[in-house]
Amino acid sequence: MSQVTFGDIIQVAERHLDAAEESLGEVTHAAAPVRALYRLVTVIARSLNGRGPLAIEAATGTGFGSWQLAAAHLQEALRQAAQAIGTASEHAGEPGQGNPVRCARQLARTAAALTAGHDLLSGHVALNPAGAPVDRSEWALAAFSPPVTGALVREAARWASRAGGIARRLAAVSGPARPALAQAAELLCSAHEIIQPALAAEPGLAADRDLLMGIPTAAPPERRPPGEPETTAELCSGITTSATRLRSVGFALRATAGTSLDVSASTLRRTAFAGAIVADIASLTLHGLAMRASRLPGCPVDPGRLAVAAVTQAEARNAWEQAAGLWRIMQTDTQSPASTATLDAGDLVVRLGRLAFGNPRWTPAAQHRTPPPTPEALAPDTTELVAVLGAVHQATDATARMAAADLLAIGTLRDAGRLYMPQVIVWATQRAARDYAAAPAGRIQLMQDIYRVITSSARTAAQALGGLVADAGAPGRPLALARTTALAHGDPLHPPIDPQLTLDKLRPRLRTFSKRLDIQVTRKDELDTDDVIRAYQDDQLSISDCALRFCTTPALISTILDDNHIPVRDDRPASPDQPTPPARPDTSQLRWWGPVERRLLALKVTDPGLLLRASALDRASRELITQAEASVDKPARVTTAPDAMTAPRIAAQDAPHTAGVARVQPTGQPGESMPEASSRRAQKHGHAPSRQARDAC
């Protein structure tokens, strides 16, 4: 069973709304449907929480994206419509009258489904004990990205229009409630008009909606160990499950690696070996798919790109293999061999092997060894080819994420002093190989560098496949789109990696990893002079960094540079006497008191939080008036600097978050809780005003 996605829930909501519209003809008394419609419109409004600025900020109209403003304006219209429907409800009589059960029930179910959809998106973030937003899944970035916000606003506008149609129909049978319902209908039906400026500025892509609809629940699916032989579809589904779980484990690992007993040399070793096997099988499979795609008429997948992806996978395998080799030597203080990650990685290996070798009972055991199938057997038709491609993409993406998580885990293990190596290597003494000492920093650094190379090559492989999957519409397209979105908006889980760091450059250091410290210095005749010169001149490494890269002494590097008449740079650190850049001018005295702040001062209010909020209101008002004056003088569109900050933001930057200051709920109806997580998540990624700004307003 695959994970439920936002799109799945929206489909359910669509079915209920269709049924509600069909049953409108049965309604003779509108009380119950009107109440259900009120709930539905409220839910649609709530789905836009945290997607746009607050009303007062939106009123200034500066510093926000077009879809953020559209979200704010649409939410305001929906809130006003809900108020009108609430008024209508008071005049529509008691819900028990007439026979409105079916319509009201379907509207209520629609609202429930949309609530579930909203909760699914909000579930990707949570609040930590300090109240700060924390990503709960790797989908959090995509779920609150500008493209998804745009798609969600367009979706909300569509729902609002349909709700408007229902309000109009109900108005006909609602007696004294008719004027209020008609007003609500007008507001709701204006939804498309409201988002028109955003549509004109940024039309959005079909892919944005696909990404929104493909966002899954934050909770990973249950583990499904491979057992009895499965069909290709079942294998692909199982691979997706294991891949999703691995990504989830990798995400969680970031916070717990230092203390978790689940993280040990044994588990990291097992995942490294599994990573190498997955990359090897993936490379083999992609070669087969490339050959098949070249022979399949009308195949939507480019064989050339498949072949390139296969080579990239082979590079990832080589890097994984090196890490696996190092884990044969390096140790941790604990030795738990099994963890969630190792189990899921094992499942992934088995299912991918069964898919790739066409043997439903394949395991890594020698007795199940099977020669690779012919390309025709691997993918009999285009549908299967695309399905297999989707599965390989899932596996590759998961191992890329696993590598990134393992890299972070190694850093945490290093900081916790949990990494060890045999004494015989570390101290060159005739001690038993089974006696251990703390791993030297240089060896840990090498391990981390290897994982950086793995992360880089595995990510490159995943991106190559992601492009193919997105273009071919293969399963896992939302994942590929999410990766593209994350890449465009700075994926914190995949920080940029030095492109100069390659496996070839690490090889001299790798050769010495298991050598004793006293015999590991690379001799001059073992060094490639050109490599050294390139590292010094092209990569701009210092002499000591060159020595570290080539496992030799700085003196030897200097000798090589001297022998080849390479001018030596002055790599000494800058003198502490160098002048420091001038400090920013103190603007704390440049104050402007507006009418609200002056009134508070007159009231002898000293609470800094209240005063800053007053200041924010004054500045926002002034800016709004300035903008309005400009638009009256010159009807042309008022332009502002793209990075201009709104007054509330400026005023709120240093606003203390005092407990005594009551927060104004930016959205929501009476009695409805604010989904803070989604709102703050959007703030965190810069798509909505800061928390202080909200507090200040």
Added chain:
Amino acid sequence: MKPLKAIHNHLDQATGAASLLTAGWDAFELIQQVAFGQAGHDTGGYATWMSVVPPACEGRDALAQAPSMPQGTGRELAMEAGDLGSADEVAAILAALAARLALRLRAKAEELAGTGDQRALDRGADAAEEVRGLLAASG
């Protein structure tokens, strides 16, 4: 440095816990080194050989934790397996070694029930059985 035959002999002749632990450590170390080397040569068996290394390392490390493991005997890491033949032959040799190892470690664990060595020996036996299962020509 010990060749395969010496490790086999050592394993067969070990009677006390200390000598069995040492022989077991050598056997696991040899298995992991040979398997890792084979992965680079036997492309058709890449998954098999790569899967053998983790349990072999775990068995080795489990035995190293046993209280009766002798300390400071001046052991080197590198092993000399010599030419063991084709990939299938190597697999058969290592499977036999792992089977023997599992048998000896399990028997000693039962003999030392309740001691600190038992857990290490049992974990070593589990790892040896996993290696044997991966390399055996039939289940």
